[in-house]
Amino acid sequence: MAEEGEWSANANDALNIGLVRPTDAGLKAIATFNPRFTYPIFGNEEQIFGYKGLKINLRYSANDMRPHVQITSKEKFKAIGDTEPTDIRAVLQEHLPTIAFSSVKDFEASVQKTTKEWKPPGELHTSFETQDGTYEIRKGSLTDPAIHQLITRVEIFVPLFIEGGSYIARDPQAADPWKVPEDAARWTVFLLYRKQPVADDAAQSPYTFVGYSTIYRFFYFQAPSPPASPAADWELPKGDFEITDLPCRTRLSQFVILPPFQGKGIGARLYKSIFEHYLANPLAMELTVEDPNEAFDDMRDLSDLTYLKTVPEFAQVRINTDINVPDDSSKAVPRDIVDSDLLDKLRRKTKIAPRQFARLVEMHTMSQLPASVQPSFGVDKKAKPTRAEAHQYRLWRMFAKQRVYRQNKDILGQIDLPERREKLNEALGSVELDPVGIIESPRLRSLVRDDSISPLHDFPPPLIDLPASIQFRHSINTSSSTDLEPESAESVTMADPFEVRMRFSSQLQHLNATVVSHQKAAAYAMKYKDMDEDLHSCILEQLERSNMNTRANIMFCIEHIMDMAKKENHLNYITMVQRDIIRIVDAVAPENASGAANVRVVRLVLQCLENKGHIENQVVVQIEEVLKDRETTAHDAGLSSPVQGDQDLGDMPPSQTIPKPGRPSAPGLDKRQIEQRIEEDRERHKRLREDIWAIRDRDAEIDRLWEETSDLGEDDHTMGREEFLAREAAVAQQCPHYTPRDLDDLYGRKDHNGASGRGHGNGTSH
The missing domain is CATH 1.25.40.90 (Serine Threonine Protein Phosphatase 5, Tetratricopeptide repeat)
Known part of the structure; x- marks a missing residue:
């Protein structure tokens, strides 16, 4: 069998995505890129078996995002038993609408028909100007058929670029997975398009799809305080009501910027527009983000901090240095290091989620620390802090520890108190140095010097009172993994080591x-x-x-x-x-x-x-x-x-059997652990049985037989002689002209007198 590696292709490299526009000479690609992840589609190994020179071209019409899949290869593996090539078309049919598998002729004809009158779905929400054109943000509900159709076409970008991302516009378990989902009314979609007239063809649509974001509405229960007493004539409301008329907690679920438009601050603009929209919506009580990654957190931090600097009350947030810190570590830590009532009012006013707001306050108060105690790598020599400055820094560390502990209390609660303190101190060290470490990236330094690609050039002035480390971190790293170059996203982020x-x-x-x-x-x-x-x-x-x-x-x-x-x-x-x-x-x-x-x-x-x-x-x-x-x-x-059968049990019945004296008792395992081990062993044995038939290289099978064969002994020699004699007898019976001397001649053996025997068919007379 041929080597498996010869027929395996890396799915990330094989899948090419492109945006195309029509021209007189046919379709022209205006951008091409590869996915960052393919394991949700092609498996954890991100390998496609059964092809040589494999290419999967997923082309999109640049405006309405109609997809088309074209699969080519130089050679295809011929199935051997159950081993057969991956059915790429069948795999992609679970992730792309049926229209993606139409003929090339139909796709090209559809793209050519798009005219300059075509406009994206949804209502115009806002627009902004950049150096490379005008960008429009359009808003609509997933119940809109046009928006639902667009999302089903582009939603494959979620698993391809967001680790752990999932679909919202389809239900794979439903009878019709492509129909509008039942909770579509809860989903709001923000579409981002670039509007730039095509220079060589004024009849074409000027719109190019850039990215999108989805928002989900949760009901937000506001308990009255004190509870209102119902009037005597109060009755339950009758009839249906709109979900959009209820107070809600909004959650940003998906955020995708296509790679050709990343690194330009476009993602930050989209986030800023979404935040301002829900900030002005009286029914939106809070804006949260679903499982953000480190890069998105950076963009969000800068955007939110920039906004908070415009709120007058936020300037009052500072460390209360009048608080005395007890010398005895066993005593309770002061809680109001920062005015908790002020923070609560500010958080509700700004509608920022509690965890995110705590991080922002932590950064803001860090920026207020004196230069002598500001966290840094220690390259520049610092002045010795005064007693008051050291006290302020100690209070800030306590304030930061409280946030870290609340965030990880379930895990830290399982650790003994001395070790818990040690872990918190380790975590705090990373919290301090995380902003400083990111500026070591050469790419970030080059971006700092390049004002032409500043991600927030329409935002308020830079946060000049932040320490340099935070300014460097947030003035550059303002995008999620969908707003950075894929190959550089990990290099420009540094996760909290404690959280990792x-x-x-x-x-x-x-x-x-x-x-x-x-x-x-x-x-x-x-x-x-x-x-x-x-x-x-x-x-x-x-x-x-x-x-x-x-x-x-x-x-x-x-x-x-x-x-x-x-x-x-x-x-x-x-x-x-x-x-x-x-x-x-x-x-x-x-x-x-x-x-x-x-x-x-x-x-x-x-x-x-x-x-x-x-x-x-x-x-x-x-x-x-x-x-x-x-x-x-x-x-x-x-x-x-x-090992010795029933000898250990003696003559006692099983119900009364006890271990012999001196025999160690088994470890105490509860029933759940025993059942879990049984199930896990069954799963492992199943994999081992499957592995029996796997041949990983050319010599694997013979090596397996060699290991399973016993050592050569006298019995093997005896058996070999018997088999040889039986074979000679069988051969002699096939031709009556054979004699023992003929057999010797046939096999080239010498007789007992040293003469060579004559072979059958060598001119011997009969």
Whole structure:
């Protein structure tokens, strides 16, 4: 069988997306780009099997975004049994409307028919001018058929550019997944178009699709205080009412700017327009964002801070330096370091979500710290802080710690108090230096010097009273992953190390037997590989504090992490596992009875790591000697089938059987943990059975047979001679002219006298 790699193509590279316009000579591509993610469509490996020279061209009409898919390849794999090439068309049909699979002729004819009278759906919300043209933001409801049609066409950009993004305009589980969803009235869509006349053809539509954002309305319950007493004649309202007439909490769900228009501050303009719209809407009580990434947070921070600087009351927000800090750490920390009543009124007035507002206040109060205590890398020599300045800085740290603790209280609550304080101090260090670290990016420095691409040139003046570190961070990094160059989005962001550790620890705690959960945790570890030492320490901590099942899952996850690390040539993870392999094995399968059931898990993973070259054979052999001793503990503790049958049970009936004296008791496992382990082992065994038939390279099958074959012995020689004689007899029976001498001649053997025998058909007379 041919090598699998020969027939596999990277889906990110194979899928090319383009925007096209009509010309006299045919369609002309005005922009082309590749997706950032394809695992939601083609699987976690982002590989497409069965093609050589594969190209998937997904073209869009630049204005109405009618799609067309064209799939070409130099060679296609011929199916062998159940092994067959990926049905790309069938896969994409789940993500694109039927019109995307029409003929090339129909698509080109449709694009040619679009005239300058064509306008985007929805009502004109606002417009703004930039150096490359006029941009229009249009607003409408998902109940509008034209808007729903447009969203179904472009919604594939969500999983392609937003990690973990999902669809809103379709329900794959419904009988008709493309119909308007039942909650469409709750969705508001903001469309962003560039309006620029085509220079060489005035008859064409001047509109080009740039991006869009979707907003969902939640009902916002406002409890009256004090509760109003109903009048005697009050009755329940009758009839239907519009959801848009109720107070709501609005949630920004999707935010997409196509790559050709990223890096120009267009995303910040769209966000600013959406924020101002709901700020002026009396029924909108709060504007939240659904699971924002780090880059979007940067854009949001600058936009929100810029707005808050225009609110007069916000200037009154400052650290209350009159508060005395108790020297005894066991005493309660003062709560009103910043006026809580003022903050609550401001937050409700500005309609900013509580967590986001707390971060903004933290940045604002940080900007008020004296230069002697402002967080920095310490390159410039600072003056020694006065007693009052040190006191102000200490209060600010307490204020920031309160926010970090509230944000992670579920995880921190499980940690002992001394370790909790240590973790909070570590987190606070990253909170201080996060804005400073981002300015080290060369790309950011170049953007700082280039005023022509300032993302907020129509916003109020820069926040000159912010420290330089925050100014650098927010004057540049003002876009989500959809408003930055895809290849530079990760390089210009720096996540909070404490938050990264907490999220990774949570992923490790919730691992199960599925490959998807392990690959997800491994992908997260590689995403933040700059923090590899911190994440490796998380693995060790979770191994030492988790239950038996979680330790087994983490052991399997380590293999996935090492595989990805080798694939991306980031060998630090592999080196650290090699260094701590003894500690890892002791944690997964300790000497006591609690780890005996994990001996097989450790042995299986070590064998895989040895086969892949991650761990040397000598290390595995040494560990195996230790595992053999610990494996017997499983029998002694009652964790495996008895080795000596019923001898351990004596003559007692099963209901009265008790362990023999001196036999260690099994670890205390509740029923839920036992059932969970049974299910997870069943899932793993299922994968192992599937793996039996996998042939990864040319020699894999013969290697497997060689390992399964016993050593050559006397019985094998006897059997070989018997088979040989039986074969000679069979051959002789096929032709009556054969004699033993003829057989010797046939096989080129010498007779006992040293003469060569004569072969059949060599002129011998009969």
